[in-house]
Amino acid sequence: xxxxxxxxxxxxxxxxxxxxxxxxxxxxxxxxxxxxxxxxxxxxxxxxxxxxxxxxxxxxxxxxxxxxxxxxxxxxxxxxxxxxxxxxxxxxxxxxxxxxxxxxxxxxxxxxxxxxxxxxxxxxxxxxxxxxxxxxxx
Amino acid sequence: xxxxxxxxxxxxxxxxxxxxxxxxxxxxxxxxxxxxxxxxxxxxxxxxxxxxxxxxxxxxxxxxxxxxxxxxxxxxxxxxxxxxxxxxxxxxxxxxxxxxxxxxxxxxxxxxxxxxxxxxxxxxxxxxxxxxxxxxxxxxxxxxxxxxxxxxxxxxxxxxxxxx
Numbered sequence: 361x362x363x364x365x366x367x368x369x370x371x372x373x374x375x376x377x378x379x380x381x382x383x384x385x386x387x388x389x390x391x392x393x394x395x396x397x398x399x400x401x402x403x404x405x406x407x408x409x410x411x412x413x414x415x416x417x418x419x420x421x422x423x424x425x426x427x428x429x430x431x432x433x434x435x436x437x438x439x440x441x442x443x444x445x446x447x448x449x450x451x452x453x454x455x456x457x458x459x460x461x462x463x464x465x466x467x468x469x470x471x472x473x474x475x476x477x478x479x480x481x482x483x484x485x486x487x488x489x490x491x492x493x494x495x496x497x498x
Numbered sequence: 499x500x501x502x503x504x505x506x507x508x509x510x511x512x513x514x515x516x517x518x519x520x521x522x523x524x525x526x527x528x529x530x531x532x533x534x535x536x537x538x539x540x541x542x543x544x545x546x547x548x549x550x551x552x553x554x555x556x557x558x559x560x561x562x563x564x565x566x567x568x569x570x571x572x573x574x575x576x577x578x579x580x581x582x583x584x585x586x587x588x589x590x591x592x593x594x595x596x597x598x599x600x601x602x603x604x605x606x607x608x609x610x611x612x613x614x615x616x617x618x619x620x621x622x623x624x625x626x627x628x629x630x631x632x633x634x635x636x637x638x639x640x641x642x643x644x645x646x647x648x649x650x651x652x653x654x655x656x657x658x659x660x661x662x
Contacts, residue, residue, distance in 0.1 A: 420592070
């Protein structure tokens with residue numbers, strides 16, 4: 361299976377790798393895993409409490425090239441979006457952008473799950489109810 | 499889904515009488531050996547061949563602790579995608595991965611991975627034993643759900659072991 365140029369680019373130059381201070385109220389942390397392959401992904405957002413705009417996003421993924429590229433792309437897309445806009449990011453957008461083959465679609469699902477988990481962590485920290493998940497937490 | 503326990507005439511249990519299971523498998527395999535049924539119609543022969551293949555699958559599934567446990571889990575309708583792992587577990591996995599990334603696979607880390615992996619495996623097998631010990635269906639299902647969690651945890655350690 362050949363990776364697309366975009367996947368290779370994100371894999372070789374991952375954007376926004378790192379950590380944000382998870383003890384801060386403005387920071388939401390999402391931690392998800394894919395038992396099928398043992399991949400783990402941490403994705404964090406830092407939100408402006410006034411405007412609800414995501415100021416910064418960081419990730420760290422231990423997994424295959426597609427999982428790394430999916431989360432790297434996700435952090436790029438998250439920056440500058442409001443939390444509500446971020447919720448609209450669909451895993452199929454990631455699939456399309458990175459030209460992921462069908463066997464790698466679960467990597468984009470993992471990235472979407474990580475986004476939702478980070479947003480929910482931020483919401484709960486700030487006294488809001490978590491957004492309902494589609495039972496894909498694992 | 500095919501119930502291999504029923505197919506070979508055994509109760510659904512984790513601890514299974516392996517010698518008796520093996521005997522039953524061999525007996526059925528002989529009975530349904532295609533060579534002994536060459537006089538049958540093509541349809542009947544095909545059915546016998548399929549049956550014979552099914553017995554092979556059943557035996558190879560039930561003879562092994564791990565796959566027998568997985569079969570019980572799936573027979574009880576537990577869906578792998580719906581199992582969520584303990585919240586701290588992924589955090590631990592992230593940390594272990596980060597440690598390997600920064601220090602490489604030191605002997606201490608390899609030992610820790612092995613130790614934790616065997617603890618999860620032991621836990622899965624213990625839940626299998628609990629499945630046999632409890633009487634009520636909800637309790638049995640709960641034991642299998644815990645077993646499934648432990649088996650999923652194991653997969654993360656498989657990856658850590660393979661990683662350089």
